[in-house]
Amino acid sequence: MTTLIRAVRPWGQSLSDVLITDGKITAVEPHRPARPAAAAVVEGRGRLLVPSFSDVHVHLDSTRIGLPFREHTGGPGVWTMMMNDRLNWRNAEVPLQDRVNNTLGRMIARGTTRVRSYAQVDVDCRLERFDAVAAAKDHFKDRADVEIIAFPQAGLLREQGTIPLMEEALKAGANVMGGIDPCSLDRDPARHLDIVFGLAEKYQVPIDIHLHEPGELGVFSTDLVLERTRALGMQGKVTMSHAYQLGSVSEATTRRLIDEFADLDISMASVAPPAAGQLPLPMLAEAGVRVGLGEDGQRDYWSPYGNTDMLDRTWQLAFTHGFRRDELIGHCLAIATVGGASVLDPSATRLNSTAHRPGLAAGDPAELLLLDGETVASAVMDRGTDRTVIHRGRVVADGLELV
Numbered sequence: 001m002t003t004l005i006r007a008v009r010p011w012g013q014s015l016s017d018v019l020i021t022d023g024k025i026t027a028v029e030p031h032r033p034a035r036p037a038a039a040a041v042v043e044g045r046g047r048l049l050v051p052s053f054s055d056v057h058v059h060l061d062s063t064r065i066g067l068p069f070r071e072h073t074g075g076p077g078v079w080t081m082m083m084n085d086r087l088n089w090r091n092a093e094v095p096l097q098d099r100v101n102n103t104l105g106r107m108i109a110r111g112t113t114r115v116r117s118y119a120q121v122d123v124d125c126r127l128e129r130f131d132a133v134a135a136a137k138d139h140f141k142d143r144a145d146v147e148i149i150a151f152p153q154a155g156l157l158r159e160q161g162t163i164p165l166m167e168e169a170l171k172a173g174a175n176v177m178g179g180i181d182p183c184s185l186d187r188d189p190a191r192h193l194d195i196v197f198g199l200a201e202k203y204q205v206p207i208d209i210h211l212h213e214p215g216e217l218g219v220f221s222t223d224l225v226l227e228r229t230r231a232l233g234m235q236g237k238v239t240m241s242h243a244y245q246l247g248s249v250s251e252a253t254t255r256r257l258i259d260e261f262a263d264l265d266i267s268m269a270s271v272a273p274p275a276a277g278q279l280p281l282p283m284l285a286e287a288g289v290r291v292g293l294g295e296d297g298q299r300d301y302w303s304p305y306g307n308t309d310m311l312d313r314t315w316q317l318a319f320t321h322g323f324r325r326d327e328l329i330g331h332c333l334a335i336a337t338v339g340g341a342s343v344l345d346p347s348a349t350r351l352n353s354t355a356h357r358p359g360l361a362a363g364d365p366a367e368l369l370l371l372d373g374e375t376v377a378s379a380v381m382d383r384g385t386d387r388t389v390i391h392r393g394r395v396v397a398d399g400l401e402l403v
Contacts, residue, residue, distance in 0.1 A: 003393050007031050008044030011357040012376045020366040023392040051359035052367040053310035054114035054340025057241050057269040057294025061119050061129035063103040065298045067093050082153050085301040086124050100136045103298050106308040109400050111369040113144045113391040118151040121169045123159045130169050143396040149208050150174035155186040156195050170203040180210040182221045197228045206237040214245045229264045236265040236346040248277025262287040267343045271296040272317035285351050292340030310336050311383045326377040327354050366393035
């Protein structure tokens with residue numbers, strides 16, 4: 001199948017025509033109004049062309065998108081919030097599968113075609129939430145690529161029977177092994193991480209560590225992750241999610257962690273929190289550390305935030321980092337698109353500076369988003385709705401509606 005995208009501005013540059021064949025970009029040439037049409041034509045109308053979004057940190061299994069707004073009832077701390085979710089998630093106004101499908105569909109319609117979602121596995125829900133995310137993945141397989149993290153939200157050690165359930169999820173097709181707060185939740189970091197790395201090695205899947213732990217404690221847990229990554233030769237297979245305060249201890253610790261992340265090819269997934277003390281995005285890019293963005297919860301029992309729109313979350317990433325320069329705002333969009341793609345696939349092109357704008361050259365996958373905006377920075381600020389979403393070279397959504 002051959003598709004011509006006519007009259008677009010790749011990363012906000014000059015007006016171009018883009019040819020796509022068999023799901024890949026085959027040519028990017030100056031716009032020529034008289035250019036012969038291909039089998040399919042997408043009218044760019046002078047809009048921006050950027051890679052489509054990659055949401056590398058979303059909890060599809062707890063979503064309340066599309067349901068009536070409810071008062072937030074969670075308390076402080078991961079365990080308290082998790083118990084609040086446990087008390088409420090089954091009692092929503094519509095079945096879980098409908099909620100998951102609706103949320104994933106809305107994400108795709110707004111420009112996300114690459115997704116890594118958590119699926120909670122514990123003694124309460126067992127594999128029910130995993131199965132719902134897996135079914136949505138299959139339902140939308142022609143519109144987006146979805147990976148599923150088997151996620152021990154309640155820890156691995158606090159409730160007997162969790163570990164066999166995690167193994168069941170991996171046998172059932174989970175793509176990633178999850179871990180969470182080895183010190184503060186399970187309170188046995190060595191055992192927790194030994195289980196996480198052991199199961200990942202057994203089933204040959206990558207790892208995603210959910211780290212909320214602050215300051216020195218977070219650095220301690222991270223160092224344990226670094227040790228195991230190096231010892232087991234799992235370079236390129238580990239992601240640190242959240243990791244809010246790894247840059248809060250000292251300049252020397254910040255520099256050391258960034259250098260070790262680069263050396264071991266450990267990636268990071270941010271949800272653009274307002275927390276101080278994060279590892280600096282420009283330093284991570286210059287070191288070649290893969291960084292992606294995600295929306296986290298979607299107006300769920302943990303938080304009223306989240307609306308399925310990664311362009312909004314890109315704005316939040318720029319805002320919480322205090323970025324004003326166009327280059328830095330554009331870098332946030334690059335993180336949300338190709339940055340996340342490199343988290344999902346370590347062989348993909350990774351960002352190497354705040355000015356680097358890959359993903360739209362011949363040979364790149366045709367995972368694309370057309371959106372309105374004068375410049376890339378203005379598109380992030382204005383967050384317009386005139387969008388066309390392309391997955392594997394085919395239009396899958398237009399005007400915020402699935403095709």
